[in-house]
Amino acid sequence: MQKTFTDQLGNEVTINYPPKRIVSIVPSQTELLFDLGLDEEVIGITKFCIHPIEKFASKTKIGGTKKLLIEKIRDLKPDLIIGNKEENTRGEIELLMQEFPVWISDIHNLEESMKTITEIGELINREPEAAYLNHLIHAGFTDLQTLAVTKNIHQSVAYLIWKDPYMFAGRNTFIDDILRKIGLQNIIEQSRYPELTLDELKTLNPQFIFLSSEPYPFKGKHIEEIQSALPNAKVRLVDGEMFSWYGSRLVKAVNYLFHLQDDLIIS
Template sequence: MQVASELVDAIGQHHSKANKADTRIVSLVPSITELLCELGLARLIVGRTGFCIHPAQIVQEIPKIGGTKDVNIEKIRKMAPTHLIVNIDENEKPTVDALAEFIPHVIVTHPITPADNLNLYHLLGHIFQVEKAAEKLIHEFEEAGKDLPDVSVIKFERVLYCIWQDPWMTVSQDTYISNMLGMIAWKTWAPKDATSRYPVFHWNDQMAQEIDRILLSTEPYRFNESHVDALERQTGKPVQLVDGEMLSWYGSRAIAGMRYLTTLVNT
């Protein structure tokens, strides 16, 4: 797998290397906060969201600035950050635009496939001058990929991946989650008329005929075994509780996520 040589983010912005002596980072993305810590940059993070919970012992020392969509702009302003890291799916554009008025460097991320993590490692590793740590993650990612089962011998399944209840919501096929599951020949189901990347759906007999397995994610909605039992009785389909962090968190978590995929195939 190849990575881009230039430091270009998800919306085509070119970035230069930061001056580590005065770098101050605010991360509005939980998986990116974890990645920054894995790269050895925790000391440069001056603000994170309340959803940035990994690695727990490290992030508890970093001040919270709100949620991913409802940040405290004035609190961030007082932190005088030099860099802001956001994600297209997870953060609101008006909020990012407001922060960009006083934060010099805004790095926009948007991994759609597992392979996009390679450019993410490279981008952040080179901007913040931790190239060796980034190369280590790239190597670990590639090694984890080699251990994935051969999709040509895995039974193809159409799966319904549930992320929310009341209303019921799933993921479209152009999402990171869907592409992660595609690595083990599981294709996600979504309503044919869906226009959202995270569409609402309604249970019906036709839908049940189109899916082989139902997956209930542990996040963002906290599905548990009681939901599994109830849905199995309701649908008659195999229902499985899956670790949402392993399947939706990109960054350094993607390496463990690929190993987790193997356990799903064998379940």
């Protein structure tokens, strides 16, 4: 049977329901599909869709999130493609829309991520599973927000996502919302992902600087470089997946962020 849905950009998407040949082009949403109980239905994923690793090995790879292998997707003949406005390239999405049903999410905060989980659950006929995931996420982040108040967490932070040039997570990003949910104050006031020099960062005087593991793979060697430029800040590596993956990874993120809150108090 056919069923019509509206994606988060307002596009009507008509699919064979429930879909049996899905291509997922965003890692966090790929993990979500598997955690909602799909397996054989997911026939194509990106090279970055590494979770769960046992699924990654067995699925056809269709390029990267911003450089898809269009011909490979055509060969798979999907009855649904699931993507995201920010993570995928507009031109490639518009091209695929001419040939296949494409459903796009648009996520800037935790509430929108939970809405996406609900809508993807409806899209693939997994509403109860999606509702249970959202129950866990809501309960976990409610606790984190309560703990932020009781533990008096309100430090200022700059969250680095890239090097050469240095780029930061600013306002109107999912990362910014997660930082605020655990009590931290993002010192970067510009929207999206601005570039700043370390001298410019120094004038903002953040108490903490987080070096994300993705998209740039910051390592321990980068701590010294940034620490020398900002000796008064506390520089630490953080798991980027826990701050930026907006699907079922949020369940695991609760425990990670709980321990991070404790580390901030000790630091």
